[in-house]
Amino acid sequence: xxxxxxxxxxxxxxxxxxxxxxxxxxxxxxxxxxPIYQFLPFSSFDEIDLDYETTEYSAKTYFLPYxxxxxxxxxxxxxxxxxxxxxxxxxxxxxxxPCDINGLVKLDKVFxxxxxxxxxxxxxxxxxxxxxxxxxxxxxxxxxxxxGSNTVTHGxxxxxxxxxxxxxxxxxxxxxxxxxxxxxxRDITKNDNELYLQARNKFDDGVEKxxxxxxxxxxxxxxxxxxxxxxxxxxxxxxxxxxxxxxxCYCYGVTEHISxxxxxxxxxxxxxxxxxxxxxxxxxxxxxxPEPATRLKYRYYxxxxxxxxxxxxxxxVGCNRCGRACLAGINPTDVISDLQREQKR
Amino acid sequence: xxxxxxxxxxRHETDMVEPLDFNRRSRxxxxxxxxxxxxxxxxxxxxxxxLFQIRxxxxxxxxxxxxxPGQFVMLELPGYGEIPISFSSSxxxxxxxxxxxxxxxxxxxxxxxxxxxxIVGLRGPFGTYFPMERMKGNNxxxxxxxxxxxxxxxxxxxxxxxxxxxxxxxxxYGAKEPSQLLFDYQYEEWHRIDDINLExxxxxxxxxxxxxxxxxxxxxxxxxxxxxxxxxxxxxxxIMFKFVCKRLSEMGIPMQRMFVSLERRMHCGIGNxxxxxxxxxxxxxxxxxxxxxxxxxxxxxx
Numbered sequence: 001x002x003x004x005x006x007x008x009x010x011x012x013x014x015x016x017x018x019x020x021x022x023x024x025x026x027x028x029x030x031x032x033x034x035p036i037y038q039f040l041p042f043s044s045f046d047e048i049d050l051d052y053e054t055t056e057y058s059a060k061t062y063f064l065p066y067x068x069x070x071x072x073x074x075x076x077x078x079x080x081x082x083x084x085x086x087x088x089x090x091x092x093x094x095x096x097x098p099c100d101i102n103g104l105v106k107l108d109k110v111f112x113x114x115x116x117x118x119x120x121x122x123x124x125x126x127x128x129x130x131x132x133x134x135x136x137x138x139x140x141x142x143x144x145x146x147x148g149s150n151t152v153t154h155g156x157x158x159x160x161x162x163x164x165x166x167x168x169x170x171x172x173x174x175x176x177x178x179x180x181x182x183x184x185x186r187d188i189t190k191n192d193n194e195l196y197l198q199a200r201n202k203f204d205d206g207v208e209k210x211x212x213x214x215x216x217x218x219x220x221x222x223x224x225x226x227x228x229x230x231x232x233x234x235x236x237x238x239x240x241x242x243x244x245x246x247x248x249c250y251c252y253g254v255t256e257h258i259s260x261x262x263x264x265x266x267x268x269x270x271x272x273x274x275x276x277x278x279x280x281x282x283x284x285x286x287x288x289x290p291e292p293a294t295r296l297k298y299r300y301y302x303x304x305x306x307x308x309x310x311x312x313x314x315x316x317v318g319c320n321r322c323g324r325a326c327l328a329g330i331n332p333t334d335v336i337s338d339l340q341r342e343q344k345r
Numbered sequence: 346x347x348x349x350x351x352x353x354x355x356r357h358e359t360d361m362v363e364p365l366d367f368n369r370r371s372r373x374x375x376x377x378x379x380x381x382x383x384x385x386x387x388x389x390x391x392x393x394x395x396l397f398q399i400r401x402x403x404x405x406x407x408x409x410x411x412x413x414p415g416q417f418v419m420l421e422l423p424g425y426g427e428i429p430i431s432f433s434s435s436x437x438x439x440x441x442x443x444x445x446x447x448x449x450x451x452x453x454x455x456x457x458x459x460x461x462x463x464i465v466g467l468r469g470p471f472g473t474y475f476p477m478e479r480m481k482g483n484n485x486x487x488x489x490x491x492x493x494x495x496x497x498x499x500x501x502x503x504x505x506x507x508x509x510x511x512x513x514x515x516x517x518y519g520a521k522e523p524s525q526l527l528f529d530y531q532y533e534e535w536h537r538i539d540d541i542n543l544e545x546x547x548x549x550x551x552x553x554x555x556x557x558x559x560x561x562x563x564x565x566x567x568x569x570x571x572x573x574x575x576x577x578x579x580x581x582x583x584i585m586f587k588f589v590c591k592r593l594s595e596m597g598i599p600m601q602r603m604f605v606s607l608e609r610r611m612h613c614g615i616g617n618x619x620x621x622x623x624x625x626x627x628x629x630x631x632x633x634x635x636x637x638x639x640x641x642x643x644x645x646x647x
Contacts, residue, residue, distance in 0.1 A: 073424065082423075302625045
């Protein structure tokens, strides 16, 4: 990895005129007076705040839109033609935290490094210039360090860490290296390294929430029939909010929508949630997971067992967006700690 | 900044020029492309099931379309939707494929109204298959319950075509009522083949039924064969293959030599959508054909 440092104000010379720019924008305040941020398009750096704590939604939607047309059929006489379009415009996303970037790295595994690479995802991913930034302080009940997503080593173009009046910059791609030629940078010094490590240690020490996950693949298997699932499942409203805000939930459904004049039909992919009632329903009406508890369990099972078996790491990045967004107050750390306690009893 | 980042387009990928191979890593671009196919015949099997004979419109597509018994295809009915369907025909027939489809949901209901000549789309074939080559030189039990005969007909055809490669062959089929029996016009043909034992059983006989009555496991009572030289393929509803496989275990057949085919609703067929996950195993990539030991270890499978 190549490193540089940039003076903070110099960094804002960095601008992509032809790109759609996305960054953390303040959109309001919550009941406690805390600002609410979302990743939204911006036209000037004044509109975004790189010192934000966290966003309500992840930036997933810019790679996996909630709704997208996979292909269109047009009908003529007794025949049809299928049209597929993968185009996506160049985009700059700035201000992704380590959890978001680790989320993208995990999605890369699912959509790029498999038997059937997904062209829709790959096109968006390749056309997006990702600038990440380290968190200054841990977010509310975030447990990223427990799942190893508090640091990033790849999956970005540039990655910034605030070290006082300068940014410590990790360069993750050749296009980022070229982009940096246009602004004033400095090679790193021993002192910069020191400041970087200090900033990181300060963050790590600040993380209060920890949860044990390395034993979960085994534990989830043993506790498959545990009462813990019923306890949390009874609270679950099966609304799917957790999956919508999650940086890594990628399940979807495909439906076809026919135009009013019957000349055209669109095959539309819509992100889904395994907590929704009909997720595992098959033709004829049988539902393999009819109760909220089995669906909730499945979500944890997929994140902490299935994904670990396939890729050697949990799917969860510990951002706790689902925990904060849950209308029923279900927090992933509570569910996991409950399971761990169950084991001790 | 334009020279910093060249817009990326999957269509410029160089590996796209290779011929498409359905069974290996797909060409990026073609992942959602349906191949045009024409329904050449519709055969009514029962009130609920029809057999669709389908052939590719473009001969070139046909040359590349090679499947194995147990695999499935995503059948697209433009305007209605896409459904996963197992092959019901022999892989060696290079002119048409046959899909046996029950009227169960939105797409299949529309499909049942389709007439000869309708143009549908095919994606695939996808998934794992019955290891027929490995089974050669052994006894083979082909067991189906209800609609399970639809996917089982592919390995049955394979075994009949390669009869000399197998020792004893038993085809056992059970259904609830005689009116629900699929492919009844073929039993006569299978019966007449020397040295293939076909037995059909129903749970609720009608007045004209003269065959055995009861559950499918009853048919296994009379079968004696060396367990260490026997493979079994079991297709049917989970409750059925659970009991059948238990019986086969008692007969001494290793669980890794019993193969079952699982069914889930699939929205993509290529390991993306997660809809077919059992626990966290993709039915579309790791299945639909599993050995029974694997199924025993899948949570929620049965």
